[in-house]
Amino acid sequence: MTDTNGKQRPFLGYGLGLRRQHYEDVLDTKPEVDWFEILSENYMVDGGKPLYYLDRIREHYPMVMHGVSMSIGSTEPLNYDYLDRLKTLIGRVEPAWFSDHLCWTGIDKLNMHDLLPLPYTEEALDYVAERIAKVQDYLGRQMLIENVSSYVSYNESQLTEWEFLREVAGRADCLLLLDINNIYVSAYNHHFDPVEYLTAMPSERIYQIHLAGHTQEKDLIIDTHDHPIADPVYELYAEAVRRFGRVSAMIERDDNIPPLVDLLSELDRVRQIGNNFSRDQVA
Amino acid sequence: MMHLSELQSRFQSFILEPENGEEISWVGGTEQVPSRDRLSVYANAYVLRLKEVLESDYAAVNRAIGDDRFGLLAERYIRQHPSRFFSLRDFGNRFAAYLGEQVEIDASLRDLPWLPELAQFEWTLGLAFDSAESTLLDEQDMASIPADAWPALQFEFCPSVHRIDLEWNIPAMWKSLTADPPETVEAIRTPGSWLVWRQDMVTRFRSLDEDEWLILDLLHRGGNFNDGCELLASQIGEEGVSMRAASLLKGWIGQGLVADAVRTY
Numbered sequence: 001m002t003d004t005n006g007k008q009r010p011f012l013g014y015g016l017g018l019r020r021q022h023y024e025d026v027l028d029t030k031p032e033v034d035w036f037e038i039l040s041e042n043y044m045v046d047g048g049k050p051l052y053y054l055d056r057i058r059e060h061y062p063m064v065m066h067g068v069s070m071s072i073g074s075t076e077p078l079n080y081d082y083l084d085r086l087k088t089l090i091g092r093v094e095p096a097w098f099s100d101h102l103c104w105t106g107i108d109k110l111n112m113h114d115l116l117p118l119p120y121t122e123e124a125l126d127y128v129a130e131r132i133a134k135v136q137d138y139l140g141r142q143m144l145i146e147n148v149s150s151y152v153s154y155n156e157s158q159l160t161e162w163e164f165l166r167e168v169a170g171r172a173d174c175l176l177l178l179d180i181n182n183i184y185v186s187a188y189n190h191h192f193d194p195v196e197y198l199t200a201m202p203s204e205r206i207y208q209i210h211l212a213g214h215t216q217e218k219d220l221i222i223d224t225h226d227h228p229i230a231d232p233v234y235e236l237y238a239e240a241v242r243r244f245g246r247v248s249a250m251i252e253r254d255d256n257i258p259p260l261v262d263l264l265s266e267l268d269r270v271r272q273i274g275n276n277f278s279r280d281q282v283a
Numbered sequence: 284m285m286h287l288s289e290l291q292s293r294f295q296s297f298i299l300e301p302e303n304g305e306e307i308s309w310v311g312g313t314e315q316v317p318s319r320d321r322l323s324v325y326a327n328a329y330v331l332r333l334k335e336v337l338e339s340d341y342a343a344v345n346r347a348i349g350d351d352r353f354g355l356l357a358e359r360y361i362r363q364h365p366s367r368f369f370s371l372r373d374f375g376n377r378f379a380a381y382l383g384e385q386v387e388i389d390a391s392l393r394d395l396p397w398l399p400e401l402a403q404f405e406w407t408l409g410l411a412f413d414s415a416e417s418t419l420l421d422e423q424d425m426a427s428i429p430a431d432a433w434p435a436l437q438f439e440f441c442p443s444v445h446r447i448d449l450e451w452n453i454p455a456m457w458k459s460l461t462a463d464p465p466e467t468v469e470a471i472r473t474p475g476s477w478l479v480w481r482q483d484m485v486t487r488f489r490s491l492d493e494d495e496w497l498i499l500d501l502l503h504r505g506g507n508f509n510d511g512c513e514l515l516a517s518q519i520g521e522e523g524v525s526m527r528a529a530s531l532l533k534g535w536i537g538q539g540l541v542a543d544a545v546r547t548y
Contacts (some may be wrong), residue, residue, distance in 0.1 A: 041370045046442065048413035049484050069369040075288040082369045107291050111366045112298050112329055113374075116291075124287050151324040152310045156285050189316075219315040222324065 009207060012062055012096055014271045015250035016263055023053040025260045030060060033267065037250055040067040040098065044085045051092075058093060064208065064248075065090065065098035066177075069111065072135065072145070073118045073128050074104035080138075087139055096248075097207060099144035099177045102128065102165060119154035120164035129171035136174060144207055145169065146177035149185035149214075149223035161186065162200040169205050176201070178247075179210035180237045181229070185221045194236055198243055209249040211237055211270060226255035228266055234273065241277040249274055285309055294322070299365060301326035333361045333374060340375040340409060343460040344382075344402050347467075348395065356385065372413075379403035397451035397470040404453045404477075407445050408488070411481045414443040417542040424544070425536060432546045434509035438502045439543040443481035446496060450474050454488055482539040494518040495531060507547060 013034025018026070020042075025031070036057065043054050057063075069082060090098060103115040118124045136142055147165055159167070169176055178201060187194035211234075213227030229237075229251065237249070249270055251263060290309060297303070301323060312318030337357045338345050345353040360381050366374045379402035386392045386399055419441070428436065452473040459466040476496040479488045491499070497518065498511045506514075508528075515524045535541050 041372075044370060045372065045413040046415035048416075048443075048481060050413055051416075052484055073287075075291055079369065104291060106366075107288075107295055109367055110295065110299075111368060112295065112325075113332055113366060113371055114298075114325060114328060116294060116325065119287065119290055121287070127287060152318070152321040154290060155309055155311055156290065191313075219313075220321070220324065 009204070010096060010248070011246045012064070012248040014267055014274065015064075015248065016267060017066075017250065017252045017254070018054075018057065018063075019253065019257055020050070020053070021257050022260045022263075023049075023057070026057055027053075027060075029260075031260060031264055033061065033264070035062040035064065035096070035248070035250075037064045037066050037252075038093065038095075040065045040086060040089055041069055043089055043093075054093070063093050063095050065093055065095040066146075067098065067100040068113075068115065069105060070100040070135065071103075071105040071111075072100060072131050073102065073124065074107055075127075076107050076109065078131060078134065083135065083138055090139065090141075097142070097144055097175065098139075099146055099208065101146045101148050102168060103148045115148040117148060117150040117152060117154075118164075120157040120159040120161060121154075122158060125159070125164060125167055125171070129168050132168065132172035132174050136172070142173070142175050144175045144177040145172075146179055146210065147182050147186075149179070149182035149189075149221075151189055151220055151222075153190055160192070160200075161190075162197040166200055166202055169202060174205070175207045176205045177208040177210060178206050178240065179212070180240055181210065181212040181214055181233050182223060184230075184233050184236050185214050185223045188221045195239060198236070198240055201244070203244045206244050206247055209237070209240065209247050210252050211249060212252040212254075224255060225252050228262075229270075234269065237270070238273050238276075241274055245277065246274065294325075297322050298326045298329045299362075330358060330361055332371075333366070334358065336371045336374050337361075337378060341378060341402055341405050343405055343457045344398065346460045346465050347401060347456070348398065356382065359385075375406065379406055397453065397456070400449050400451050400453050401456060404447060404449065404457055404479075407447050407479045408486050411443040411445060411479050411486045414441075414481065417441045419539050420536060420541040420544055422533075422536055425532070428544060428546070434507065435547045436508040437505060437545045437547055438508075438541055439545065440499075440503060440540055441480065441542045443479075443486075444540050445479045446491065446499065447477050447479060448475075449477060453477075454490075478540075480538070480540055487538070494527070498531065 015035040015037055016033050018036040018038050038054065043050050045051065067086065101115045103117060105114060105116060106112045118128065132145060145168065183194045183197050211229050212225045213229055215222045215224040215227065251266055251270065253263060293309060307318045307322060310318040310322060312321060334357045360378055364377050364381065368374060379399050382402050383399035386396060450472060452471045454477060456468045456470060459468040476491040477488055478491050494515055498514055501514055502511055512524050512528055515527055519527055
């Protein structure tokens with residue numbers, strides 16, 4: 001698989017989100033995780049334990065960086081103080097890549113600390129694509145943009161989410177972090193076919209896949225990251241692997257965090273699905 | 284057509300004030316899940332998320348007054364001080380000051396005059412936890428300073444070093460409240476100064492005698508060693524100065540408080 005610049009898409013293998021509850025275990029046991037993803041904001045501090053463990057774990061594992069506060073879709077000006085801190089962290093971690101979400105997090109200088117969905121309009125499309133391009137210019141590298149899960153749809157939307165995402169990526173010439181759980185959650189909440197979503201994705205831009213658990217409520221699914229990955233999400237992941245080939249994939253767990261060993265066995269299942277595809281290809 | 288800025292403004296207003304009664308014509312709904320319920324997922328998550336941050340940053344305050352009272356105060360703080368930070372780490376930075384105001388004006392909090400100090404103490408521990416690393420002066424460095432350089436010597440303290448002045452027995456309360464299982468200690472008016480800092484990745488605190496906090500304060504403001512000795516003399520008399528100064532310095536070095544000693548002549 002080659003990307004938009006004709007390069008081979010890098011494949012890091014199968015990873016986990018690094019969480020402080022597992023710092024000591026990771027260093028003591030050096031688990032068979034191919035790479036870790038860090039939450040960028042957790043390490044935008046001056047010193048202490050977060051950076052101490054970050055540096056030590058980085059010595060042993062490749063890393064990617066994942067942010068939640070860029071607010072790329074906000075009508076507020078870009079926060080260059082944030083981007084400078086992100087740049088400093090990129091310099092420290094030397095990640096394979098960094099990512100943030102196709103969303104906005106607040107206006108009027110406030111932060112809702114949530115990944116709020118955008119309307120899928122031509123106006124938003126132009127606006128967001130230009131902002132991503134600006135960020136990529138400022139940081140001097142391509143970024144990965146991730147699809148969020150959502151509970152609302154705007155009446156103004158003119159495009160489907162997958163059309164919007166594909167167009168944004170094309171116009172901004174950015175890469176994609178495809179969250180399979182988010183596709184599943186949004187498909188349920190908004191009654192669309194998740195496979196249609198996958199079909200529309202530009203395979204060459206997909207550098208990373210997120211998998212996570214969710215919570216089924218009465219008539220909505222909430223993206224809580226506090227459960228193991230659900231079976232239908234594994235099935236959708238298998239479908240993604242069939243379509244896109246080998247993509248670096250990982251598990252995000254943010255709440256109700258289990259022992260590392262539990263996540264490792266979950267990751268084994270992810271690895272098995274990913275590798276099955278590889279064998280199919282070779283055969 | 285409603286522009287992006289208008290949609291974001293309405294969305295954020297709903298999160299901040301979900302009960303504002305505005306008709307929601309800009310979000311689609313279904314019979315099972317109407318638009319208001321859909322938006323409420325975000326509004327509810329907003330309060331829950333920020334409450335969790337305060338519960339974690341102010342665990343001792345929470346335990347001291349119980350979940351119900353803490354929850355009410357947290358929700359009021361969340362409404363009055365929405366986050367202006369890119370990181371949740373900073374969201375609670377005004378909580379101690381907020382509690383200070385509330386204790387003054389809210390009759391139901393009159394029995395908790397020590398609460399703002401407990402919050403301030405917890406926040407200071409948090410500041411020490413992830414403040415910047417620095418160089419550390421050791422005894423060998425001190426020994427290599429020539430005798431004639433000492434009077435004009437200035438000291439730089441590590442960024443994690445904070446002094447906090449308390450009217451109540453807050454450190455004892457904090458220790459008990461965060462013990463496993465937590466215990467309750469009666470609040471007793473016990474004025475004193477405390478030092479909070481980080482050593483070898485561990486956040487520490489200890490009490491300060493009056494002469495020590497005075498000299499630390501003077502040195503922190505740029506006073507030199509000679510100024511410090513004069514101050515000590517005024518506190519404990521000339522004859523004990525060299526012994527006391529040496530003992531204080533040895534303690535500071537051993538506890539990893541001093542980043543550097545700067546010769547100014």
